[in-house]
Amino acid sequence: MATDDPLILIVDDEPAICRNCIKILSKMDYGVKYAFSGYDALKMIGENQFDVVITDLKMANLGGMEVLRQLKKAHPETMVIVITGYASVSSAVEVMKMGAFDYLPKPFTPHELRAVVHQALVEREMLLQNQRLRYKIKHQKSFSHQLIGDSPKIKKVITMVQKVAPTDSTVLVYGESGTGKELISRAIHANSARKDKVFFAVDCGTLSDKLLESELFGYNKGAFTGAHKNKDGIFKLAHNGTVFLDEISNIDLNVQSKLLRFIENREFLPLGSTAIQKVDVRLIFATNQDLKKMVDQGSFREDFYYRIFVYPIMVPPLRKRKMDILPIAYHFLRQFNQALGKNISGFDDNIISKLTEHDWPGNIRQLRNVIERAVILCEKDQITFQELPLLGEMDDTGQLIDYIPSTNEDFKRVKKEIRHKAVLKVEKNFIMNALTKNDWNVTRAAQKVGLQRSNFQALMKKHNIKLPRYGQSNP
Ligand SMILES: Nc1ncnc2c1ncn2[C@@H]1O[C@H](COP(=O)(O)OP(=O)(O)OP(=O)(O)O)[C@@H](O)[C@H]1O
Ligand SMILES: [Mg+2]
Structure with a gap:
C-alpha cells in the first residue's frame, strides 16, 4: 500500500464479514483496517485519518448509529457507509439524515461494495476540493481570465494551446456548445506574436452566405445592388491579426471553396474586383458539428475539411471532466461577487454533489448562468439549494418546492412536475413498505395491499426494486 492510498475502516462484529470486505477492497489499492466493535472503531478513529468507514448497524458493543454520530462530529469529512442485515426503510432514512454517505443492505456483491466505496471516495475528494476553494476565494483578491480547470482533459487542451499559439498554423477548435471554444481561440491569439493586433470573431451561423462572403472578402463599388462604394473585408482589416471563424459548419459549399483558396496562399479577390489582394492573417475555426459526418453526407467539402483539420483541438464536455x-463554479462566483458587489464565501457542502453530478448539457455557459442567478438570489454567506433550484428540478420534489417560477407557463410546468414526482415517491414507498412488511414475498405483498401480482410487479420494475439475493427473508 502506498502512503497516499485511501484508508478504509471496516467495523463489524462478525469476523467473516470483515474478512470478506478486506478481501474485496484490498484488491483496489486501498489500505484496509478493521474493528470488531463500535467501541474499538472509535478508538482507531482517534488514531488514524480514515477516508471511508464502513460500519455495521447492529453490534453488541456500541452500534453503528453511535459510530456514525461520533465520527461525523470528530471527522465530518470521513465518508460513512452503513451496512446491515436488518434493512428497513426507516433505519435507512435515519442513517442518511445523520450524514451517512450511503446504505448497503446485506448481502451485497463485491461489485456493489467496490462501487459504493469508489463513489464515496469521489464525493470526499469533491468536498475537500470545495474546502480548498472556499479558503482560496477568501484569500485571493483578483481572478484570472484564463482557462480554469485541473482535469487531465483540460490540461491537455491547455498544452495544445500553448504549443500551437506561437506558430501561424490554422487551428480547428471543436466541441459541444458552451464548452469554451471561443475562449480557447482567444487564448491562442493572446499567446501568439499577434497578441497586440486585432482578433476578429465572425459568427458564420448568423450571416447569410452572400453577406458572409462580402464581409470576409470585401467588395468594390457596383459589385452588387447596394454596393455604392468600395468596402474592405475582414481579412484585409485583420491584416497581421487573427480571424476566428465560428460555426464553420454553416458556411455553404461556394464560400468554402473561396476560403480554401484563401487558406492556401492568403490571397483573395474582393467581390467585383480583379485585383488580387494578399494579407497575413492567422485563421482559427470552430464548430460544434461533426464535420467528418458532414463530409460523408456531402454538405462539407472534403478538401476544405482536410485543410482546416491540421491542428484540431477537441474541447471535452463538462460532464466528462467533473473535476473542473x-x-x-468558484471562478464565476468570484466574478459575480465582484460584479454584483456581494461577498459570498462559497458553496454549501450539501450541494457539491448536485453540482458535480449534474449533466450540464449546456456546459460551462450553463454553469455560468446558474451561478449568476444563484449569486443574485443569495442573501447568505453560502450558496445553498435554495439558490440552485435549476439543479433541484432534476432531483427531488423537496428542492423543486423552493423553485421560484418566472412566468405562469413556468409555474404550470413546475406544478405538474411536483405532482408527478411526489406521486412517484409515494408509490415507491408504498411498494417498498408492502415488500418489507411481507418478507419480500411478492404474492403476499400484492395480496395484502389489494393489487394484482402482475401490477405489483410492474410497479417494482418501474421503481427498479429488486428482490434481495440468496433468497434471504430480510435484505
Ligand atoms: N475553462 C474555462 N474556464 C473558465 N471559463 C470558461 C472556461 N471555458 C469556458 N468558459 C466560459 O464559459 C462561457 C462559454 O464559453 P465559450 O463562449 O468560449 O463557449 P463556446 O464553446 O464558444 O460556446 P458555443 O458553441 O455556444 O459558441 C464563456 O463565458 C467562457 O468565458
Ligand atoms: Mg462560441
Missing part, C-alpha cells in the same frame, strides 16, 4: 466543475 467546482473550480470553474
